[in-house]
Amino acid sequence: MQKKLIVSPGPHLHNHAVSTQRIMLDVVIALLPTAAAAVWFFGGSALMLMIVAVISAIAAEYVYQKLTHQPVTVSDMSSVVTGLLLAFNLPANAPWWLAAVGSFLAIILIKQLFGGIGQNFMNPALAARAILMLSWTGLMAANVLPHAGQWVAPLAADAVSVATPLTHGAEGFTLWQLFSGDVPGMIGETSKLALLLGGVYLLIRKVIDWRIPVSFLGTVAIAYFIQTGTLYSVESGAHNVLYQLLSGGLIIGAFFMATDYVTSPITGIGKLIMGVGCGLFLFVIREFSSYPEGCSFAILFLNVLTPLIDRFTTKKPFGFEKPTAPAKEAKA
Amino acid sequence: MKQKKSIGTVFKNGIFAENPTFRLVLGMCPTLAVSTAVFQGLGMGLATTFVLVFSNFVIALLRNIIPDKVRIPAFIVVIATFVTIVDLMLKAFIPSLSESLGIFIPLIVVNCIIFARAESFASKNSVLLSITDGLGMGLGFTLGISLLSACRELLGNGTLLGIQVMPESFQPMAIALRPPGGFIMLGILLIIINAAGKAIAKRKVMKAKEAEL
Amino acid sequence: MTSLILIIISGVLVNNLVMSQFLGICPFLGISKKTETAFGMGMAVTFVMVLASVITYLIRAYLLLPFNLEYMQTIAFILVIAVLVQTVEIVLKKVSRSLYQALGVYLPLITTNCAVLGVAISNTTAVEGGYNLIQSAVNGLAGALGFTLALVAFAAIREKLAMNDLPKWMDGFPGALIAAGLMAVAFQGFAGLI
Secondary structure (H helix, E strand, O other), X not given: OOOOOOOOOOOOOOOHHHHHHHHHHHHHHHHHHHHHHHHHHHXXXXXXXXXXXXXXXXXXXXXXXXXXXXXOOHHHOHHHHHHHXXXXXXXXXXXXXXXXXXXXXXXXXXXXXXXXXXXOOOOHHHHHHHXXXXXXXXXXXXXXXXXXXXXXXXXXXXXXXXXXXOOOOOOOOOHHHHHHOOOOOOOOOOOHHHHHHHHHHHHHOOOOOOHHHHHHHHHHHHHHHHHHOOOOOOOOOOOOHHHHHOOXXXXXXXXXXXXXXXXXXXXXXXXXXXXXXXXXXXXXXHHHOOOOOOXXXXXXXXXXXXXXXXXXXXXXXXXXXXXXXXXHHHHO | OOOOOOHHHHHHHHHOOXXXXXXXXXXXXXXXXXXXXXXXXXXXXXXXXXXHHHHHHHHHHOOOOOOHHHHHHHHHHHHHHHHHHHHHHXXXXXXXXXXXXXXXXXXXXXXXXXXHHHHHHHOXXXXXXXXXXXHHHHHHHHHHHHHHHHHHHHHHHOXXXXXXXOOOOOOOOHHHHOHXXXXXXXXXXXXXXXXXXXXXXXXXXXXXXXXHO | OHHHHHHHHHHHHHOOOOOOOOXXXXXXXXXXXXXXXXXXXXXXXHHHHHHHHHHHHHHHHHXXXXXXXXXXXXXXXXXXXXXXXXXXXXXXXHHOHHHHHHHHHHOHHHOOOHHHHHHHHHHHHOOOOOOOHHHHHHHHHHHHXXXXXXXXXXXXXXXXXXXXXXXXXXXXXXXXXXXXXXXHHHHHHHOOOO
């Protein structure tokens, strides 16, 4: 059986598995601060979710590839990254099976069924999160208050419906809380400090391109500046640029999800378009829809549009001539 | 020389070999839209079967009278008439079904299955065979949409025909009842049925080979 | 004016004909292999849908309602659409031969495109008494634009998938359906918008 020539964006390194592994290793390293923050703020349940998600992801990929008689590629660490990112998108009180189901969906439905590594058209962890949210909305509500340094959540917090920074009307969070991660939310998206450390690492290692995070965050900043007019002030509560930038899944989305090179445009212009698009849709969903958070859907929608963006922004290969339409001559 | 078709083959054809949902992949709109509960799926399937049988009947009856140039508008009028009849009957006798199926009842008129069978079968075959074809195709369609509905209702609600089937601890997967769930469930069902079909065909070939030896 | 904008946003994103209402699935799955053809189909459907919305409104307002012939609505609407599509076919043959050939058998199939009839009918049930003439036309336009968006985006995705190593059993409709399902997940983000 002939394997088709792989047409993929550069860099083209010779040993495919090793190069993927190197990139994935960098991503895992970049995610370590966030993992630490998740355990710090959400204790044992966060650790459990991360372990279950990663093991499920590896198992799903291994089993699928064995059943379909394909070479097993778990050593390229991509399933580890997917599992970790999925766990980061779960609330601390999510049941373990939610993490397992999410990982299976991400690896099998969204990635492997479409051809495996490098061939999915949607970010697996994010699409899985969206499916989980649409399926078990109650279980995916971020209902746990952070309990810094404590292994187990204080009992009272679990039963109460907790307001996250983006729940309309919630205004009681300081900038430092938002930045450090001392806020309710999904276990991996709360600590912007940890996330930014990882993001900068990935930029330095050239694993991600600066265009998407910058255009994404920039568009959101500009949109909110136009809407609220304030960069930051305590009185304005949630209605200022900095608060909005540091809330919800925006930071993790802009640095770790939208930048997935498989599901984002190939060219520089394309990446900028994607960043702006994500920012616009995030703004619209956050402000006009009943969902408190729109980052996942904004990115997923741009994933869907990415092939179209590529169509319009990629340069023609050298020497390529567009076939002339014979009908036009026949008409004359 | 024309091949003689038996009623049995024509009937079975619509349910298995040329099942409109899984083999011909026709009639997707109602299949996806109305399959959130078995009751709705069954209702839609049977309503469509009614229209299919009667329109096939009338078109076969008039097949030598309708001039070829106006056959499309003629088909449309015949099909639309029976759809209107079904619409009014449902409104009168099963209003709950009429309401839940909503816009998809009048949309039966553009169900590609009915048109395709009118064009490719009823206009070229006898009345008896055409009625059988309509019945076979209609029931094949009903089977398809009911199967999908069963999967979606089970997964998304834990019930079948409104009766709780899954254990109490089962957390229904709400997305099964939403559009994404419909698409994905049908895709998965199609994969399973295609695989089953291939396995059955393989087994037949192997058995035939063994019989030769 | 705001109500018209809401109709547009609702038609294109929130209640997208293909992604939310399950209308127009046959052409969506059938013509989405190339972006150019998909776009051409989208434009043809837009043309038919806007005209159909207007004409069916007029027929309902001046023929069906005054003479208590509402039960004839299905027959009347589908006949209007059939005639409209026939006309578009003739016009397209003269004006753009290449597009006519590219669309092939799918052009007459716009008649059975449930999206066109679906929009015509939902125009009558959208609000109490149905949309007025302008609203019907705008709704038709919005629906068609949303349909085109879904079709073209999906075609681009399928073009990309054609270069992948899909497993054998994903070939054709199963793969298309699952891809469409994932696309629909993305569109769910607009669900609570209006």
